Each structure stands twice: as structure tokens, then as C-alpha cells.
Amino acid sequence: MNDAATENDIPAHLTASARDYASLLKPRVMSLSIFTAMVGMVVAPGPVPSWGLAVLSVIAIALGAGASAALNMWWDSDIDGRMARTAARPIPTGKVPAAEAFGLGIVLSALSVWLLALSGGYLAAGLLAVTIGFYVVVYSMLLKRRTPQNIVIGGAAGALPPVVGYAAVTGAAPLEAWLLFALIFIWTPPHFWALSLLKKGDYEAAGIPMLPNVKGDAVTREEIFRYSVALVVLAPMLAVAPLAGWLYAAAAIILGAEFLRRAYLLRRSPDNTGAGGLFGFSIFYLFALFLVLLIEHWAGFHG
Numbered sequence: 001m002n003d004a005a006t007e008n009d010i011p012a013h014l015t016a017s018a019r020d021y022a023s024l025l026k027p028r029v030m031s032l033s034i035f036t037a038m039v040g041m042v043v044a045p046g047p048v049p050s051w052g053l054a055v056l057s058v059i060a061i062a063l064g065a066g067a068s069a070a071l072n073m074w075w076d077s078d079i080d081g082r083m084a085r086t087a088a089r090p091i092p093t094g095k096v097p098a099a100e101a102f103g104l105g106i107v108l109s110a111l112s113v114w115l116l117a118l119s120g121g122y123l124a125a126g127l128l129a130v131t132i133g134f135y136v137v138v139y140s141m142l143l144k145r146r147t148p149q150n151i152v153i154g155g156a157a158g159a160l161p162p163v164v165g166y167a168a169v170t171g172a173a174p175l176e177a178w179l180l181f182a183l184i185f186i187w188t189p190p191h192f193w194a195l196s197l198l199k200k201g202d203y204e205a206a207g208i209p210m211l212p213n214v215k216g217d218a219v220t221r222e223e224i225f226r227y228s229v230a231l232v233v234l235a236p237m238l239a240v241a242p243l244a245g246w247l248y249a250a251a252a253i254i255l256g257a258e259f260l261r262r263a264y265l266l267r268r269s270p271d272n273t274g275a276g277g278l279f280g281f282s283i284f285y286l287f288a289l290f291l292v293l294l295i296e297h298w299a300g301f302h303g
């Protein structure tokens with residue numbers, strides 16, 4: 001019996017592996033969101049009330065992030081099947097039935113919010129529910145197929161996890177938690193539009209009105225540059241709040257200079273050279289800034 005014959009004889013949905021179900025949770029993308037939520041927990045003032053509860057809260061947030069991804073894949077399975085980048089996902093390939101992804105997303109969403117209510121309180125649980133709802137309903141269902149501002153407004157979902165983390169250990173969401181929100185909110189357009197310049201053909205094929213498809217590459221490069229300027233100005237300013245110190249400020253200035261250099265070169269590049277590099281650097285940038293916040297707090301620079 002050869003492998004090809006086996007694959008052809010068995011319906012796709014019966015060959016789904018644990019890996020296919022796991023990929024519904026978009027673990028790679030969500031790992032950075034979970035990390036920002038953890039940092040939100042650590043930078044919150046005062047000692048972490050209970051490490052056991054903190055670990056449960058991280059698990060709850062990770063479950064919620066995965067749940068929202070499964071619901072996004074359920075809703076978007078038609079367009080995912082038309083884009084080269086996403087065509088191999090488990091619903092378009094028929095490995096996981098859409099109804100199963102929906103069920104998994106709903107069950108995990110409810111479980112995550114319930115668990116976070118127990119470990120981190122009602123405010124954190126409410127914010128997690130809003131985050132999931134924003135990504136699935138506001139971004140995926142209402143905005144993604146309608147307006148090139150989809151990721152600007154919908155990006156609020158990706159910016160909320162540190163506020164959820166902060167609320168999980170303090171029971172509050174004061175202004176300084178929203179500074180972390182603002183950082184990710186302003187970071188999202190350069191992060192995503194850099195990639196969208198390279199994936200314009202995909203979005204064309206799927207009929208999604210991403211910025212380069214609607215307004216063209218030059219406008220997109222200009223918008224990336226503008227948001228990058230706003231980002232590198234805003235990022236060091238977080239150091240005025242008690243949650244960040246001089247090490248963070250130095251990192252924000254150095255990393256910001258490189259971010260701006262890349263965005264400037266891309267702006268001047270008619271063939272979008274440097275878009276892939278800026279996309280990759282955006283991920284490193286956000287990870288590094290949050291890592292520095294973590295180090296500052298663990299090294300005892302803050303109370």
C-alpha cells in the first residue's frame with residue numbers, strides 16, 4: 001500500500017491530526033500576544049498576589065487567544081482558501097470541518113473567560129471577552145471585507161492583551177495599562193501593511209480591500225511611514241509612567257531609530273524593497289521592547 005493511494009482513499013477530514021487542530025489556534029502569531037499579556041501582569045504595581053493564580057490567568061488568556069483564532073478561521077475559511085498564504089489551513093483543505101472549528105472556538109472562548117474570572121477577576125474576564133469579540137466580530141466579521149481601515153480599528157483587539165494581563169493581577173485598568181495598549185495599537189498598521197504590500201495578489205484574489213489594493217502601494221508606504229513616526233515618538237514616552245525606566249527608554253530610542261530607518265527606506269522604494277524586512281523587524285521590535293520591560297521589573301528597577 002503506497003502513501004499516495006492511502007491519502008486519496010481517505011476523506012480529508014478523517015486524516016486531521018492534532019497538529020491541524022492546534023494550527024486552528026494560530027500559535028505562532030498568538031505567542032507574542034500572550035507574551036505582551038504576561039508582561040502586562042508583571043509590570044502592574046505591587047507583588048503578584050499569587051503565582052498559582054497568575055499561571056492560571058496566563059493559561060486562560062492563551063486559551064482565549066487560540067479560541068479567537070479558531071473563530072476567525074471558521075468565519076474566514078472561504079477567503080483563506082483563495083489566498084496562497086492561507087490555502088493550506090485545516091478548514092480550506094477539508095481536514096477540519098468548519099463546524100468543528102466553530103465549536104472549538106466557542107467552547108474555548110467560554111472556558112477561557114470563565115477561568116480568567118476565577119483567577120483574575122471579573123474586569124480581566126470582561127476585557128478578555130471584549131478582546132475575543134473585537135477580533136472575531138468587529139475585525140473579522142464587520143471590517144475586514146469592507147474597509148481598508150480594517151486593521152487600524154480591528155487592531156484594538158491585538159492591543160488589548162497587556163491590559164487584560166494588568167487587570168488580572170490588580171483588578172484595575174488605569175491609564176498606564178492603556179499606554180501599553182497605545183503602543184501596540186500604533187505598531188499594528190506598520191506591522192501589517194508591510195506584509196500586505198507583499199501579499200497584495202492574495203488579497204486581490206480574495207477580494208479583501210487591504211490598503212495597497214484600494215489606495216495603491218505609494219499611499220501604503222506613506223501611511224506605514226507616518227505610523228512609524230508616531231510609534232517611535234510614543235514608545236520612549238512610556239518611560240514617564242511608573243511602568244518603564246531608563247533601560248526601556250534607551251531600547252525604545254535605539255530600536256525606534258532602526259524602525260524609522262527601515263520605514264523611510266521603504267517609503268522611498270517604488271518596488272517595495274524592504275517591506276519583508278520591516279515586517280520581520282516589527283515583530284522583533286515589539287518583542288524586544290516588552291522583554292526589556294520584563295527585565296527591568298525582574299531586575300528590581302521598579303517596585
Ligand code: HEM
Nearest residue numbers: 028029032033036085151154155158159184188192195283
Ligand atoms: C489587526 C491586527 C493584525 C493583523 C491584521 C496581523 C496580520 C498578520 C499576518 C497576516 C501575519 C502573517 C501570518 C502568517 O504567516 O500566516 C502576521 C504575523 C505575525 N503577527 Fe500579526 N497581525 C496583527 C496584529 C498582531 C499583533 C497585535 C501581534 C502581537 C502582539 C502580532 C504578532 C504577529 C507575529 C508574532 C507574527 C509572526 C508569526 C510567524 O512567525 O509565523 N500581530 N500578522
Ligand SMILES: CC(C)=CCC/C(C)=C/CC/C(C)=C/COP(=O)(O)OP(=O)(O)O
Nearest residue numbers: 029033064065068072131132135157158161
Ligand atoms: C487574548 C486574545 C484574545 C488575543 C487576541 C490577539 C489578537 C486579536 C491578535 C490579532 C492579530 C491577528 C492574528 C491578526 C490576523 O489578521 P487576519 O485574521 O486577517 O490574518 P490571516 O489572514 O492570517 O487570517
